[in-house]
Amino acid sequence: QKEVEQDPGPLSVPEGAIVSLNCTYSNSAFQYFMWYRQYSRKGPELLMYTYSSGNKEDGRFTAQVDKSSKYISLFIRDSQPSDSATYLCAANTGNQFYFGTGTSLTVIP
Amino acid sequence: NAGVMQNPRHLVRRRGQEARLRCSPMKGHSHVYWYRQLPEEGLKFMVYLQKENIIDESGMPKERFSAEFPKEGPSILRIQQVVRGDSAAYFCASSQIVGQETQYFGPGTRLLVL
Numbered sequence: 001q002k003e004v005e006q007d008p009g010p011l012s013v014p015e016g017a018i019v020s021l022n023c024t025y026s027n028s029a030f031q032y033f034m035w036y037r038q039y040s041r042k043g044p045e046l047l048m049y050t051y052s053s054g055n056k057e058d059g060r061f062t063a064q065v066d067k068s069s070k071y072i073s074l075f076i077r078d079s080q081p082s083d084s085a086t087y088l089c090a091a092n093t094g095n096q097f098y099f100g101t102g103t104s105l106t107v108i109p
Numbered sequence: 110n111a112g113v114m115q116n117p118r119h120l121v122r123r124r125g126q127e128a129r130l131r132c133s134p135m136k137g138h139s140h141v142y143w144y145r146q147l148p149e150e151g152l153k154f155m156v157y158l159q160k161e162n163i164i165d166e167s168g169m170p171k172e173r174f175s176a177e178f179p180k181e182g183p184s185i186l187r188i189q190q191v192v193r194g195d196s197a198a199y200f201c202a203s204s205q206i207v208g209q210e211t212q213y214f215g216p217g218t219r220l221l222v223l
Contacts, residue, residue, distance in 0.1 A: 041217075043113075043214035044200070088152065097212060099152040
């Protein structure tokens with residue numbers, strides 16, 4: 001079983017839609033949970049992180065962690081074509097970071 | 110403040126040659142991580158280094174791969190006697206504090222082994 005599991009998609013939504021991206025994880029020792037955005041042929045860019053359970057909001061993005069069910073979510077409101085990218089969830093314990101395989105998102109104008 | 114820099118961005122090698130990938134962390138960052146990304150497989154941790162020390166190399170193949178982060182200069186990921194299966198994107202990330210959630214990635218080096 002992978003440490004962090006993520007549905008690869010692809011996911012295609014119309015502009016303005018609410019996007020929900022999800023991951024599950026297996027290691028209850030994970031403390032920090034991150035979402036990265038990666039454009040084609042670029043390095044991952046940190047979008048948001050949360051510590052332990054709870055929600056965190058930043059503009060159109062909301063990250064949610066439910067440690068009881070080991071579930072990580074990223075919500076994107078009013079999605080834009082510029083949001084089209086691959087989204088990677090990640091979790092860490094100590095110095096090791098574990099990444100999901102990424103979900104490819106396309107927002108259609 | 111320059112971000113994480115990696116070079117070369119693209120590297121082509123023939124089987125059996127050596128590949129050297131360089132990473133300069135963000136200013137003020139003393140922790141460097143190397144990852145390999147293959148299509149459909151996501152980012153895989155390889156090694157974590159601090160200046161002059163390898164802290165965790167549990168994700169790095171035992172043979173042909175080595176990494177260093179000298180006191181002066183960039184971190185180097187070295188792959189000896191490359192094989193076709195080494196073709197991948199290699200990313201370097203840096204952070205200011207170990208285990209910190211804010212790990213910043215470079216643009217990657219795309220290695221193609223012919």
